[in-house]
Amino acid sequence: MQEAVEKGLINKKYRKNMIKVALFYPSIYSVAMSSLIFHKLYFLINELDDIYLERFFMPSLSGKPVSMRSYENGMPLKDFDYIIIPVHYELDYVNIIKALIGSNIEVISSKRSKPKIIIGGPTITANPEPMADVADVEIIGDLEAVWEKIIDIFYNERIEPSYGLYIPSLGKHEVRAAYSNNFNSSTRRILTKETIFTLGVEVMRGCPFNCVFCMESYISKPTRYRKIEEIVSEIEELNRKYNEKVSLIGLTINSHPKFKIILKEAKDKNLKISLPSLRAELLDNEVIELLSTLGQQTLTIAPENSERVRYALGKEISDENIINTARLASKYNLNLKLYFITSIPGEKEEDLQNIANLTRSIKMAGIKKIHLSVNPLIIKPRTPLQWLPMEDENKMRTKINYIKKNSYYEDFTSYDPFLAIVQGSIALSDRDVIKYLIEISINGNSKVYWRSLIKKGLSNIALKERKEPFPWDHIKGFIDNKFLWDKFLLFRERIGLGYSLH
CATH class of the missing domain: 3.20.20.70 (Aldolase class I)
Incomplete structure (x- = not known):
């Protein structure tokens, strides 16, 4: 990817013993730079002392796993202490796994000591289970309501369940979705012409x-x-x-x-x-x-x-x-x-x-x-x-x-009906969907291979009636079943x- 002309960047130089945080949006540059939360995270993390941040994007949305290097300086993803990932679209889960495999990072958190992976976004809030075996921490609800706890994780490695933070390694446990009345933004943005939205x-x-x-x-x-x-x-x-x-x-x-x-x-x-x-x-x-x-x-x-x-x-x-x-x-x-x-x-x-x-x-x-x-x-x-x-x-x-x-x-x-079924199948699934996501990531994100996974049972949950309890019932919000x-x-x-x- 040819680097875009950007304005508004923070130029922080790496110093020895700084905590390295990778901000990874699991899509291409133009999509990532259209995301308001991606801009917000960039500036929030860069405000922190002794934290060094670089950004990561998918070079493309097709193909097999790829070794990920930072947009700023080409640092390998595996060299970071934390990876924080905002995600809005279930099919982007595959991009997360492709990035980890291609970067020689263990996908399953129980087998991985570093980097620690923090994932959030609306699809995670609705159902954190499809990515539960990958994440060390999943943010449930508004970022602003849990930001101080995320900072504590960065500095002290204190990973424990609390309001708005789900720790999947502990098994399914009740967590209440966090919300904030103070979601004021700022006027800090990285300006680039290569965006989908303004x-x-x-x-x-x-x-x-x-x-x-x-x-x-x-x-x-x-x-x-x-x-x-x-x-x-x-x-x-x-x-x-x-x-x-x-x-x-x-x-x-x-x-x-x-x-x-x-x-x-x-x-x-x-x-x-x-x-x-x-x-x-x-x-x-x-x-x-x-x-x-x-x-x-x-x-x-x-x-x-x-x-x-x-x-x-x-x-x-x-x-x-x-x-x-x-x-x-x-x-x-x-x-x-x-x-x-x-x-x-x-x-x-x-x-x-x-x-x-x-x-x-x-x-x-x-x-x-x-x-x-x-x-x-x-x-x-x-x-x-x-x-x-x-x-x-x-x-x-x-x-x-x-x-x-x-x-x-x-x-x-129109949206492809086949991809609609794939998306629904992932969205409605429990942790066992991870085997399909890893398989498609290794073999290439093609419709042909998705169809083979459909035949193996990926779509069963989407195309049938569902009964309680649901995989996401331990996530509590302002409404109930x-x-x-x-x-x-x-x-x-x-x-x-x-x-x-x-």
Whole structure:
């Protein structure tokens, strides 16, 4: 990888006896440098005395294990005392194992004295078991709430279970997900042009809605909103320092009680921002006009499915309201990006027809360009759907193709149904999944080899009903299985599922 031009780095020289910490994002450089938590960790760790940090990225996402060397100075990964890994995507677990094998580091923590490996992120919080045999420490919940304990581990090697810290070598033990009300960021970023996304500013954590498929909304409760003064100040400072557009980050940022004021402040101060998917039922003429004034070219919303299925999932917005939103977007010359989910339990052929019909109505509302993204449902742990099987690959593919053939759009994308099943299989698994992850890491991360693992039983857990206890039940949050079960029963009633779970 050719080194990118970067600004904002901390130049700390290594001194004898410093503790060496590797900050490893298990994906390629452009993805890692788009991650707000990766930037935050870089600066937090570099603040510590007698700690020396270097960064690691995957050179590519294909191929067999590779010897990992640091981005800064080419130091071998195995020479570090600690490896801290933020991860957001279950398939990146394979990249972690490939990096360890290729660097001649023992994968299984019980056989490894050094380096100590600390892993965190939303997928780990939801279910730490797939990577439990690899990690010495798994962070459950918010980094800010456990940061002082992580520092203590660095300096004193005091690895013990506590609030927000899971120590897998002790076996399954109860740990409560940590959360923090103080998740203010700073304006320190490493600036590089080689990113997937722009500089991020966090607006909120959690989500006030309870869509039954959304893992992050359930594991990140309670919903917390940052103060508007902090948000606007951070955007303003990042714009000034880097002269770059800033992305607002949050699951449903337009649920922020002062969302309109944020937009008005950005308009009045001529700030450069971009926005993620917005909750359609919270949009009105004033918001969409503000978005247009701020230079947004595309409005992104997630209708998910037909009106019937949408209500069952937890999005109580009518087709007519979505069409009205499209009319407003057209009024201000905005394109529309639409996210849909298919292969939902209880889904019928008429629902697929209704999706296609909705895109036609949206096109007739005057939208010049529709980007349609259709993705199969991936059932995740700690959601109301955790009891249900995923649909098989052929049915997923058939449904996506039907929508693609019958809908109105200028641009179409979808997620590979096969990878959806692989992802769901890992997400829902216990510790025994590690044998598959090691095998795929050694033999090359190819679809052909993944299929051989599917035949060996990798997908069994994803394609069948599941019963309690779940592999992740020892992880405690602000909701429990009783809450999720009640949500599931409501979903089952609304969707009209034709069978009961055993």
